[in-house]
Amino acid sequence: MVVLLTATGCQQASTTQQSSRNEEPSNVNTADNPLLANWATPYGVPPFDLIEDDDYLPALRQGIVEQKAEIKAIVNSPEPASFENTIEAFERTGATLEKVDNVFSAVNAANSNDVIRATALEFAPELAAHSIGILLNQDLFERVRSVYDRRDALGLNPEQMRLLEETYKDFVRAGATLDDNSKQRLREIKGELATLSEQFGQNLLAETNAFELLVTDPADLGDLPASLVALAADEARKRGHECDCWVFTLQRPSINPFLEYSPNREFRRRIFQGYAMRGNNDNDHDNKDIVTRMVALRAERAHLLGFKSYAEYSLSNQMAETPENVYQLLDEVWAPALRTARTERDALQAMLEADGIDDRLEAWDWRYYTEKLRKAKYDFDQDAVRPYFEYTAVRDGAFVLANKLFGLTFWPRNDLPKWHEDQQVFEVLDADGSHLAILYMDFFIRESKSGGAWMSTLRSQSRLDGDITPIVTNNFNFPPPSGDSPALLGFREAETVFHEFGHALHAMLSDVTYRSLSGTRTPRDFVEFPSQVMENWMAEPEVLPLFAKHYETGEVIPDEMIEKITASGQFNQGFKTVEYMAAAYLDMAYHTRTTTDDVDPRSFEKQAMDHIHLIREIIPRYKSTYFSHIFSGGYSAGYYSYLWSEVLDADAFQAFKETSLFDQETARRYRKYILSKGNTRPGMELYEAFRGRPPTIEPLLRNRGLLENVE
Numbered sequence: 053m054v055v056l057l058t059a060t061g062c063q064q065a066s067t068t069q070q071s072s073r074n075e076e077p078s079n080v081n082t083a084d085n086p087l088l089a090n091w092a093t094p095y096g097v098p099p100f101d102l103i104e105d106d107d108y109l110p111a112l113r114q115g116i117v118e119q120k121a122e123i124k125a126i127v128n129s130p131e132p133a134s135f136e137n138t139i140e141a142f143e144r145t146g147a148t149l150e151k152v153d154n155v156f157s158a159v160n161a162a163n164s165n166d167v168i169r170a171t172a173l174e175f176a177p178e179l180a181a182h183s184i185g186i187l188l189n190q191d192l193f194e195r196v197r198s199v200y201d202r203r204d205a206l207g208l209n210p211e212q213m214r215l216l217e218e219t220y221k222d223f224v225r226a227g228a229t230l231d232d233n234s235k236q237r238l239r240e241i242k243g244e245l246a247t248l249s250e251q252f253g254q255n256l257l258a259e260t261n262a263f264e265l266l267v268t269d270p271a272d273l274g275d276l277p278a279s280l281v282a283l284a285a286d287e288a289r290k291r292g293h294e295c296d297c298w299v300f301t302l303q304r305p306s307i308n309p310f311l312e313y314s315p316n317r318e319f320r321r322r323i324f325q326g327y328a329m330r331g332n333n334d335n336d337h338d339n340k341d342i343v344t345r346m347v348a349l350r351a352e353r354a355h356l357l358g359f360k361s362y363a364e365y366s367l368s369n370q371m372a373e374t375p376e377n378v379y380q381l382l383d384e385v386w387a388p389a390l391r392t393a394r395t396e397r398d399a400l401q402a403m404l405e406a407d408g409i410d411d412r413l414e415a416w417d418w419r420y421y422t423e424k425l426r427k428a429k430y431d432f433d434q435d436a437v438r439p440y441f442e443y444t445a446v447r448d449g450a451f452v453l454a455n456k457l458f459g460l461t462f463w464p465r466n467d468l469p470k471w472h473e474d475q476q477v478f479e480v481l482d483a484d485g486s487h488l489a490i491l492y493m494d495f496f497i498r499e500s501k502s503g504g505a506w507m508s509t510l511r512s513q514s515r516l517d518g519d520i521t522p523i524v525t526n527n528f529n530f531p532p533p534s535g536d537s538p539a540l541l542g543f544r545e546a547e548t549v550f551h552e553f554g555h556a557l558h559a560m561l562s563d564v565t566y567r568s569l570s571g572t573r574t575p576r577d578f579v580e581f582p583s584q585v586m587e588n589w590m591a592e593p594e595v596l597p598l599f600a601k602h603y604e605t606g607e608v609i610p611d612e613m614i615e616k617i618t619a620s621g622q623f624n625q626g627f628k629t630v631e632y633m634a635a636a637y638l639d640m641a642y643h644t645r646t647t648t649d650d651v652d653p654r655s656f657e658k659q660a661m662d663h664i665h666l667i668r669e670i671i672p673r674y675k676s677t678y679f680s681h682i683f684s685g686g687y688s689a690g691y692y693s694y695l696w697s698e699v700l701d702a703d704a705f706q707a708f709k710e711t712s713l714f715d716q717e718t719a720r721r722y723r724k725y726i727l728s729k730g731n732t733r734p735g736m737e738l739y740e741a742f743r744g745r746p747p748t749i750e751p752l753l754r755n756r757g758l759l760e761n762v763e
């Protein structure tokens with residue numbers, strides 16, 4: 053569940069080792085490229101119906117050419133540097149590049165193919181070189197610095213001051229104050245990192261798609277819900293198996309239910325290991341060397357910039373500020389979480405033995421016995437809720453919530469162009485009926501789509517040059533309707549819809565002047581707060597009946613089922629917390645290294661997990677070779693962010709609980725101080741403005757049922 057931070061020409065990473073890349077591409081044919089033409093579409097949405105795969109690369113390169121010219125104009129200005137002719141002018145640069153790259157990044161993530169993937173691999177180092185070239189442009193930096201040094205005398209408003217400070221910081225953090233040799237080395241490092249990161253993601257996709265578990269005996273399906281059995285049968289046919297059989301894959305919607313229901317322990321082991329070994333099979337798609345190299349390069353980069361470790365460098369720009377602050381939060385939650393998980397483990401071990409198995413519980417047994425225990429303890433079958441969570445009902449539930457809180461309404465606009473026929477398009481209107489945003493939703497799993505769920509921005513809100521409204525996308529990997537069975541979601545999947553929709557709200561309700569400070573372009577450890585807070589509402593007994601209606605009968609979800617959902621809410625939280633936090637610790641372990649020597653990911657990971665006394669029945673939610681958040685996403689030294697943000701979301705939701713779930717005054721403050729503000733003020737300042745005090749950790753511990761295990 054990530055928010056995809058799209059490249060912004062100057063704000064995003066990277067460089068290259070090949071200086072020849074800095075040469076301006078010549079003879080770019082732009083005349084008939086739909087990406088570069090004026091988009092004569094309603095609300096200026098991308099003309100997806102006109103774009104061909106091979107339009108992207110020339111358009112992206114043209115974006116670079118244009119931004120270079122724009123920057124040259126700033127640098128060559130005969131006027132002394134001012135806020136307007138330097139900082140605002142710089143903010144305006146790269147509009148074409150951002151416009152094209154936003155579309156390209158979104159399509160590469162959600163509907164890729166060989167041409168798109170090749171383009172991504174080819175363009176990654178070019179963009180990286182371009183971005184770092186800007187931030188290491190000495191003449192440009194001198195002008196930025198000259199404005200920055202006079203900042204207190206310029207009469208700037210708070211948002212202008214923030215833009216100036218953030219711009220200056222971007223240059224310094226990229227190495228603008230360093231000598232030429234160090235700058236050159238930074239260019240090389242960023243370029244290599246960009247390529248490695250793209251390669252990591254492509255290896256992982258290949259490894260995920262390569263595995264299948266073929267099941268021929270229906271007994272091995274156990275109590276797997278019929279809709280998922282049908283899906284597995286479809287998958288088998290799709291893969292050319294001419295038998296009465298079922299195929300399970302490493303996509304979470306396939307592997308997780310199998311691990312929960314299949315009584316075949318050997319099969320559970322096989323698919324679990326298939327998942328856990330991705331990128332670690334010593335084949336062409338192995339990610340170990342990439343991890344080793346990326347960790348070393350990041351440490352070297354941090355050293356060049358004057359930091360002890362990459363984590364110190366990375367966190368200095370976040371709400372958490374230092375590794376010590378991150379560890380303080382992690383350690384505070386870890387101890388009670390591990391105690392809870394051990395208790396859970398003992399209960400599952402007993403169930404394994406009661407099944408007549410004289411063996412220790414293994415990681416691939418956990419979900420299976422957890423589901424049995426859930427049924428026994430709460431008489432609650434997760435799949436009994438699925439008929440009430442048909443995906444459009446859940447989607448509309450998120451819409452209803454946005455309506456009750458902020459008065460927003462959502463109108464289908466399937467006349468607008470889209471990147472895949474499965475996409476649904478909505479126009480979002482504000483409470484006063486004015487146009488607010490366009491929202492694309494893409495629900496179903498495809499091989500062309502990266503795994504997981506995310507939000508991305510096709511156009512950021514801004515007011516610098518006219519009222520630019522946001523265009524955002526939500527992306528999921530749910531099983532599509534199959535035959536007569538509709539797309540029914542589980543409780544967790546429904547939560548995911550609300551989560552990503554929360555990111556979308558953050559982008560859509562943005563109300564700022566500068567696009568680089570807009571919407572979700574906040575520090576990572578703040579950005580998960582507006583998304584996670586939405587999950588709180590969804591599970592409330594007052595909210596569920598608003599949307600959870602049986603897909604066949606229209607019957608509202610029964611009170612008895614809501615009671616079971618509420619009662620089992622804290623069930624298995626030891627596991628969930630430990631699984632997540634182990635990955636957060638692993639991320640921090642890699643990135644707090646102060647040396648640049650090579651690590652062996654296998655032994656390093658083991659040491660890191662031994663250090664926190666992780667129990668052997670649980671593995672980190674992501675192991676090194678498929679930890680795409682930190683090796684091909686933007687979350688290096690930042691996977692802790694979800695927990696950090698959860699402190700905020702749990703405490704913020706208390707503000708509604710203390711008044712009422714749809715309290716209009718609290719919702720108004722939440723929109724005003726959090727959702728509309730983007731990155732125009734530091735996260736803690738925004739939070740305190742909303743809540744009237746700093747956040748406390750108790751609501752998080754209580755929500756997760758960990759309070760009783762705090763010593």
Ligand SMILES: [Zn+2]
Nearest residue numbers: 053054055583
């Ligand atoms: Zn998220």
